[in-house]
Amino acid sequence: MATDPTVSDLRRTADISDGEITAAVDAVLANLATEAYPLAKGWTLDLVAAIAAHKASQDALLTDRDAYRRNMVRTAILLAHPVKG
DSSP states (O other), X not given: OOSSOOHHHHHHTTSSXXXXXXXXXXXXXXXXXXXXXXXXXXXXXXXXXXHHTOHHHHHHTTSSOHHHHHHHHHHHHHXXXXXXX
């Protein structure tokens, strides 16, 4: 595994499940200020930083298209680098 894995890398190795990723998406959509979000096996993701690093998700959050918002936030989370702690 990569030294600085993405959420996608951790999903591929089954360290993080699809359900946990969906829960993180729900957390972003419920509260845009969520920072330290606990994932599985001691991994934590800064959701604010994940969205800030992905311009398309920022733009999507300004629309009223729920499926588009959800998909772009999910993409931002999959590309983000959680920390082990």
